[in-house]
Amino acid sequence: MASQSFTTDPRADLTGCDREPIHVPGSIQPHGLLLIADARTLMVVAGAGDLEARIGADWLGTKLPDLLGQDIAALLEAVTAGPGGTVVGQPVTLAGERFDVAFHRAGDLLLVELEPSAAEPIGAGTMLGRLDLLAQGFERASDLQGLCDRAAIAFRQLTGFDRVMVYRFLDDDAGRVVAEDRDPALGTFLHHHFPASDIPRQARALYVRNRARAIPNVDYLPQPIRPESFAGTDLSDVGVRSVSPIHLQYLRNMGVEASASISIVKDGLLWGLIACHHNSPRALPADVRQAAATLASSLARQVRAREEAETYRERLRLRAAEDGLVARLADASELRAAVERTKADLRTMLGADGFALVDGQAVVADGVCPPDHVVVELAAWARLHGGMEPFATHELATLRPAAAVDSGTVSGLLAVPLIEQGATLLWFRVEQVEEIEWAGNPHKAVALTPGATLSPRASFATWSEAVRGRSRRWTLEEIEGAYRLRRTFQDACRSRELRDLNAHLNRTLADKDALLVQKDLLMKEVDHRIQNSLQLVGAFLAMQARAAGPGTVADQLIEAQARLSAVALVHRRLYRDDQIETIDLSRYLEELVGDMKASLGAEWGRRMKVDLAPVLIPTDRAVNIGLVMTELVINATKYAYAGAPGPISIALEQHRNRLRLIVADEGGGKSGVHSGFGSRMMTAVVSSLDGEMLFTDNAPGLRAILTAPLTA
Template sequence: MAISHPTRASDAADSPLDLTICDREPIHIPGAIQPHGLLLVASIEGDHAVVAGAGDLETRLRSDWLGQPLATLIGQEVGPLIEGLSGGLNAQMPQPIAGRDERFTVALHRSSTHLLVELEPIEADATTAAATLAWLDAVASSFERATDKTTLCARAAAAYRTLTGFDRVMIYQFLDDGAGVVVAEDRAPHLPTFLNHHFPASDIPKQARALYIRNRTRAIPTVDYTPAPLRPAGFTGVDLSDVALRHVSPIHLQYLRNMGVGASASISIVKDGLLWGLIACHNDGPRQLPAPTRSAAATLASALARQIRTKEEAAAYRERLQLRTVEDGLAPRLGNEGTLPQIIRATRDELREMLDADGLALVTRDHVEASGRCPPDAVLRAIARWVHERGNEPIATHELPALMGEKDDVLTYASGMIAMPLRQEDATLLWLRAERIEVIEWAGNPHKAPGHSAGPQANDAAALTPRASFASYVETVRGRARRWSQEQVEAAHRIRRRLFEGRQQVRLRSLNRELTRTLREKETLLAQKDVLMKEVNHRVQNSLQLVASFLRLQAKTAGPGAIADHLAEAQARLAAVALVHRRLYRDDQVESVDLSRYVEELVGDMRTSLGADWGRYLTLDLAPVLVPTDRAVNIGLILTELVINATKYAYDGAAGPLAITLEQHGGRLRLIVADDGRGRGEASGDGQGFGSRMMVAMVQRLSGTLDYHDNMPGLRAIMTAPIAEE
């Protein structure tokens, strides 16, 4: 980051100082309090005897305070309150107590080792609680009606000036770098303004910020007080973090004096558990801020924090809604066909304007697509390489030159950047913002180091002194762009996701088209195959019919006898095969056959060949089973042989009942041929004939089994096989 500001000889002459001394100052254990109140330190155990104190206890409370039980000194039972206390919590006594000449409010705190009791004097003309509550309600309502955060903070400054009576009230917001800026102010006419002035982070050290979250109100009635030490002497190390009367750091007191402040108060603005800012109250002369007023101020600060969150969330919601509207309009185009550079080229103006960027660029391995105000292509490639070198993760920054190093083109055109790597495309999408030279008005020179106090302790860290000047100091800052909002960064992430999803959809559509084309080609080939197969089956069926005709002629010529019987059996086997090819020729489906219909037709042909006597006795019980064509031929041949055997042997050549059953059990089928004849005996054949050997071969080819069982009377043959080839 380039910083230009006036150079002064006195600045150069300043010796280096350790500016972390303030951060290490033990402000939580100062060992003293502000003298306008009193402090009692009591034991946690027993009757809570007072072991130490601070302030003019003898004059304002009682002379024999040391060693007394706490209840004796404050005149109230503290046991129930103490039981509810834990480290960091406090309790307010419901009733004030009387001192020698004044009345005090009582606040109890519990540290890790002691009970701490604060006594603060009550003002005689204190506002009633009812009036305070009514006023707080009215102010809270005005906060709710504020249209934006600027108006809200201005109303808060005016309300706190009314509540506290201080000459100046500032609403001070912390920035990301720890510095702060006055965003609202209400002041007396004679005071100079600090509105929009910045204060460096070193003005409020780290440990002070931690205490601002823990102890949310702080008052210094006068910066010129003499601290009241803890007594007895040597009683040190007590943690006073929660004590409102805690002695203030001498460096901070001098800081206030250098500002011309006689009294101050601060109220923390804590939003979502984080210190958002402070309500800083300054007065020219001494001014008290009593405990009841501080309580009202803390209550109002909580209402202010809630309204700040509400206003910020409302502004963020409006911005998100606007961005979403643009996104929704872009979404269909981000998923269009074409290359990624073509998609970006078609949408670049909308993408750039959507995030209020000055330039937009897509950097790929062999192409740069730029729009708006962008640095040269070589610089864009260098930025993309820098992004990839850092893990290829999304990056958002408003000060890219400081991260990359000083480069003129980067400084001018790309001080701000949102980078979205697109890994699937080996590309980087960049939103760019040009440099915006900032003029920051500081309350004093933030670069001038604190000095040392004069005297023998000049080189002692304890003698470090705060800056003395708060005169307006103007600084020119280069190398920065307008900040990206969180909503804009989130929108860039969504655009990245939409681009990824769009490219995936394009790929899917391309794959679907390719798949559809392949399927159509396959369907065409299958249709051609079906035509060819039907033609083949037709010709095979014609050939088989021709052979069957020859067999019938040969059987007639041979006359009665064994030769004619063998020719008839061959004719039946040939008919079983021919029937399959006839069905394939007629049906649209060539890969599979409905086995029940095939068996029904096959048995019908057998009835014709066996004669009318057998036709009356053949019965069918067939379940629909779809089997591959080649397996249907084997099953048909097996069935033919079983029927031939039954007609030859079951009833000694006569006709008789013959039942054919087809069943399906899961992925297996069962074919049953059962008769009521004389069963399997010597006259049933020796199983060595051609038909028996053929059946064994067919069953093995089907990976099945063929079993014979006593049908009582008769014989039952059961063939079991998988429906499809295993």
């Protein structure tokens, strides 16, 4: 954040906003009412808002059923003690005004939120019809941008706000307005970027939990919770919760009088927001907010479908281009000739601006490339930096500063060593000078008030920044395509060698074929012996478990056998696959679950459900994730149902450059003792993945979520 024209301090800590306890503001917005009751006795112990005028002077200490005229006990059966436990009650009329009622659970307290109903409530049938019509519009969008454009129009029609923006979070947590629908008299924020500090981390967490909320008037006077001893109550689920003063000033600085935000949550993660602004006070009734949240869920599903379709089309395109190159590479007499006849296609296949082959000191180039001597130096540097593995960067100058001068405007490099030929393939992408429009200068020094209070950004005037030294990123699909191209070149090289040998000496070819067969047999024998050894160890562990009899020792031996099965499966997959550097994690986990079903028995197998999205990942990370999944399933079988079979669900999802592995049960909701070997091993493995393990309430049962980057 930046500030108004007070004293500036460039050392000010921007993370201060991240520590603001916005979920416990101690007050509410004045258009609503809040009653806080003991969840056991239903006696009102605190409240906020104009309760005396609406309910009466004796509201404190009164039972909720007496105040609201509803069977609260029946409603409580549907309100869980965990986060997000919300149930809508029957509307009530207080002092001649109709209020919508919502019940939220916060530990041992029951929070009752009362909010003025819409003057002309929309019937359920009418609202469902509108939502269905808007959702059909989403389905007709041809691509992701068209979908966002339709969404901005749809949410403005639904809410009636002056400006509605579709705001998408980027990889660095900054945001960008990708679509907008507005009153023509207003200025535009379309394509403007907003720094990550504009939406602190704890606010993002609340956006996932509380999907729609509104501020009818930014100049409201907060209504404190009374008595003050309850000011620390968690109001995360309360829609009329008071808003951070910093955020209110932020909106005033934008010239906004009322706002609303609806979360776009894809696969449990915050993909973006529907941000609504109005130039005068405007309420967003509870029924419209609920409808907006429902429409946002439909939008999130369409976003996911568009992104998955885009990834699938990219894979198909790369496969088709590769198939077209295979025959032409194999027909050439030698490597340089093969590259010379296909260099243009090799360049366009991976969307590069330049392509080069470095064979010794010889260079075959096409498109925009650095001078030949620089290309040779880059090939040697890439081999040194990445070893024999493909190496990719979109910021070449940050890794090799000399490249900023030597290679001119080239900023992206994808280098693939051809091990057998001793050559290197290089793809180049030119610098993509990106003109980013920010809503205000994100680099402006942070300003502090005389009292050292962090203030919100005051200026939202368009501020342009030219970002240099970067190219378009190389996608995982493109890097995988480079892997396959290396195999194609290797296969073509072998094909040429075999053709030359066949022309000179058939017997040599026969001997070579015999050697290849012998090599394959040897590999099979090695694989067979390794698998036998692993099976022998597994059988030994099983025998020891049976000999030990029921108890802790037997359970630990069985767990060790399951972990050994995870390692054995990785070895089998590595032998079967040509590409051993990356692996489809979903296929590996699916086979691992199959092994676990067999070892756990038919009853457990029938109750295990699997939903795995295809995710490409380095093999070494797949091994660790397989061990984590094995450990989580073992924990579930041990602790969730007291040893008896019960439902266990396993899911794998990808969100941008991260994956999520979810293992959930519907049992007792405990993960067991956290001091054993398994827990220590899983902690170490999660740490090695740079991941995070989260255990949440599955209502009922336990939900274990591993979040980790796709690559190290």
